Amino acid sequence: EDQVTQSPEALRLQEGESSSLNCSYTVSGLRGLFWYRQDPGKGPEFLFTLYSAGEEKEKERLKATLTKKESFLHITAPKPEDSATYLCAVQQTGANNLFFGTGTRLTVIP
């Protein structure tokens, strides 16, 4: 059965203090690993899709990496506007749905 575990559950950072969020996954055949950002009261906003171990993608202060067992979302010099819940999801080969972790709630303090 698919499993996605995100850690930590919550993270408080000072503005400019870089850190990483972890997503460990178990899936029988990975089609893709997705990262989303969700603000309170809104739907998840797409950030990245990673397809194979070793792949990396960047967007502004965010960089996502993928290994065969986990993915990291690195946040460099975060700003208060980066505060949100970050969700990781996997899609199994042949599946038409995403299986989500429970997210990491990030707070960046000015």
Added chain:
Amino acid sequence: KAGVTQTPRYLIKTRGQQVTLSCSPISGHRSVSWYQQTPGQGLQFLFEYFSETQRNKGNFPGRFSGRQFSNSRSEMNVSTLELGDSALYLCASSLSGVYTFGSGTRLTVV
């Protein structure tokens, strides 16, 4: 370009009633998925439709149903509402494996 539109944004219903939620996907997207998001369980997959056919279904009781119309718009229905059905219901449309979410419908069952 318009995003995924979900209506209504908020709903309050009484136990035992039924409810219908609507989702208009991004123009050109033929796949529509529905997810339930609760604080305890996170995002859980309900079902996915493509060209008016349900291709995949999550582990929810038969009280949860859906359909898709020829213009790709989708509806989901929950019958005999229970207090535990209170949640944010999210719709996502996809093209080429990128899933775009709407802002959701917040359903409260009292």
